[in-house]
Amino acid sequence: MATVAGLLSKGAVLSYKDSSGSKTIAAVKSIPAMGADPEKVDVTHLGSDKKAYIAGIQDSDNLEFAIIYQGDNFKDIDTLVKAGKAVEWTVTYSDGMKVDFTGQPSYKFDGVEVNQALGFNLVVVVSAGPNFTPASH
Template sequence: MSANKTKMLYKAAGGDTFTQLDGLMEVPEFGGAPEKIDVTTLSDGIKKYVNGIVDMGDLVFKFLYDNSSATSNYRVLRTMQENGETGEFKLTYPDGTGHEFKAQVSVKMDAAAVNGALTFSCTMNLQSEVTVTDPSEE
């Protein structure tokens, strides 16, 4: 399956509906292995572990830069950062699979080059669990 048609949506502060953030170019790996908690006792012959919490690491999304209006991708995300807002986001893949989460954002302009597209990166620090939705079976 192609990654084309993958979408990032956000819910404005106090809003009820998700709005698409245009210009999404790259999505990070999503998921992670739980950290191991050592529960080995002195009577054990091998080390024993139980699963701890999952650290999904840095979630860095790349966007094509647009700052042409109040609803442009760069301005929406930069405003969330400046206001210290925790945003609600929904990432959807072409088959309908979705990841919904809350995050605080940090925006930075990417390096620019001759004959290159102007882009920016948005790092999302999770503030909630990630809810996964499966595609509908129709």
């Protein structure tokens, strides 16, 4: 297998599943960090010379995706938000690596200034995942 020098972010895609299949969200400008640090659980006891910890449960942060407003892309997100249900999401990177997670969407609009593109943030409260699938080569 060839070593990859790195991976350009261009071509990364955010999509979700609905009753008709997988749909891509248009004009995603940024994808947040994926994954979570496990909380640490103190297991120090009276015989311990130093504090001791074990890895606890991971607490996933909300995932915020910056998106350029294009009308239809906002209508799609608005429909998901108004449904009030958790949705299955996938981020696919250009080499085929995938990150799947489930979560309920909401959104908030950016402030606006003169000569600036209108944008909004898709905020997903994660209820399952994220789960990583490496690219298959």
